[in-house]
Amino acid sequence: MGKPTGFMEIERKKVQWREPAERAGDFSEFQQEYDDKTRQDQGARCMDCGVPFCQSSYGCPIHNLIPEWNDLIYHGKWEEAYYRLRKTNNFPEFTGRVCPAPCESACVLGINEPAVTIKDNEAAIIDRAYASGLVVPRPPKKRTGKRVAIIGSGPAGLSAADELNQAGHSVTVYEREDRIGGLLMYGIPNMKLDKGLVSKRIKLMEQEGVEFCPGTEVGRTVSTGDLVESYDAILVATGATKPRDLPVPGRELRGVHFAMEFLTENTRSLLNSNLQDGAYISAAGKRVVVIGGGDTGNDCIGTSVRHGAAQVINFELMPQPASERTDEFPWPTYPRLLKSDYGHQEAHNAYGADPRQWSILTKEFIGNERGELKGIKTVRVQWSKEPGERPTFQEVPGSEEVWDADLVFLAMGFLGPEQELLQALELEADQRSNVKAEYGSYRTSRKKIFAAGDARRGQSLVVWAINEGRGAAKEIDTALMGSSNLPG
CATH class of the missing domain: 3.50.50.60 (FAD/NAD(P)-binding domain)
Incomplete structure (x- = not known):
């Protein structure tokens, strides 16, 4: 490696996000890239480790040659870094933005220090390749007839x-x-x-x-x-x-939607008319509840905030995760940790509190005489786990609640x-x-x-x-x- 001591001298820097209040006002990308010097420094943090777990089965499923293109970034050899990246990844402009980066969870430096910014480095390589004209059509020289x-x-x-x-x-x-x-x-x-x-x-x-x-x-x-x-x-x-449904009383009420209905129609309308055609589910002025965590739930939160929802609450059946690794998720496995994603931050900024409610079970959707959603009945749950068994939960007596809601988005997976x-x-x-x-x-x-x-x-x-x-x-x-x- 060109900078053997880089990980000891340089602090980790993730890409900057625009401020929540600013970015929640539009649907433009919220990431802001650093200058070349800062990005080269981040490449320099990659260690000369004996076994690069980042590109192993624990880290990168497509086995990106991560230490190689990190070193090339450090030396400012962006063109070579792009060709290295292209060998293993057809679409780094996508993974560099939306991948949860299991490579960083498996980074050797991450055992006791902040991991290398692999995902951001990947996005920087492909963005510079597009900007410099390196990404050009490569039609095959001959056809097989198949x-x-x-x-x-x-x-x-x-x-x-x-x-x-x-x-x-x-x-x-x-x-x-x-x-x-x-x-x-x-x-x-x-x-x-x-x-x-x-x-x-x-x-x-x-x-x-x-x-x-x-x-x-x-x-x-x-x-x-x-x-x-x-x-x-x-x-x-x-x-x-095929989305996971929630077959509780009141599921048929108007205002209860699958998350993908909401996200798909919003993006289609955005691309067709910049949301001027009204052909989407609007959360403007509505009391929104998103049921289910993960990326899809977070995307529903962020989209609802951008519409101008009156409130956004997120129900999660599972308990709140730990902030750091536990014995359940040893290195280099991908851990389930508490994180505050862009939608959570924007909802916190807009409504004054983290939108997430943990260990909560939806029991019923409540409607009015016109068949419209007006509330949700829930109960808190207590989780337990026996050695070698799957976690189970029990309802907590006396923890029933009723929440006001005009819109519900079901984001419970597929x-x-x-x-x-x-x-x-x-x-x-x-x-x-x-x-x-x-x-x-x-x-x-x-x-x-x-x-x-x-x-x-x-x-x-x-x-x-x-x-x-x-x-x-x-x-x-x-x-x-x-x-x-x-x-x-």
Whole structure:
């Protein structure tokens, strides 16, 4: 390493966020990058550790060559750093913004010091590569004559499309939404991932020869029979889009929505009309309750604050996590820790308190005579865990409460892919209702049909979706050509 003592001399600096009051007034990205000198210093903090756990299975699912491009950042060799990053990651502009950075949890420096700012360094590399003109179309030099259809244009589908196109196959990506990008386009708000970046990458892939078919739902607008007959291979990469419901009394009341209804319609309206068409669920002046934590719940909080909600409260069934690692999450595993994300900060600034309520269970939605939501009945819970057993909870007697609410967003995760497509393709599902396909082969129960990403493994991270898309592309390439030079 160029700066062996860098981690002892230089303090960790994360990218700056605009102040909560300022950023909550728009849907623009809230991250603010440091100057080159500060970023090079952050690269210098990367240690010359014997085993870089950051790029192991504990850290980076796509095995980014993190110490190498950190060293190149330190030396100001941004072009070389970009080419190193491109070897393993198809879309660093996405992961550098929305990945929870398990690489930093596995950083050796993080054992007893603040970890290296790996995620921010990654974003800095790709942003500078775009700005300097390094990111250009790379169409394949020759075509194989093989045709591959990909169903779904999220990170798994896009990474597979990118790899298979580079291998020379003709790739067509089918997407039922009106824009390409899947989760990247409509599942993540614009302030966290600018849709201009997604569109820029899609345009680049089009210039390289990938064909995109938005507004096309396989099984409805395109028959599965035609697809199977017309293509040499098919990849199912639809994601895990079936949301977890909350079947309590009053669920049918107007004002109770799934989180993705809220986030998707908001982003669509933002892109179509800057929210002027009114074609979205508005939280303006409403008392909002978000049920469920995680990134999706936080995104609902941040979006509601931007609409001008009268209040925003977040219910979390689980107890409040610890602020530091416990014996349950030893290094280098990814720990469940208490963090204050952008939405939490903005709600605290707007309403004077952290919006989160921990260990709380929703019992009933209360409505008025017009069938509209007006409140929520809850009870507190007490968690316990026996050695070797799963945690359980009991309701706390006398802890019932009623909360005022005009809007509820259910952000409790996803149960797997929607089953209609699986049934239309006659694919076998596993016990969790995901497409049954072994990791490493990605082959489904039906010849020449493969599956990858959340549709195969269940709800997971964007970086795991990229991993699976790359792996599936290698297997498809091998099935079509007998062998493959793709990295997988």
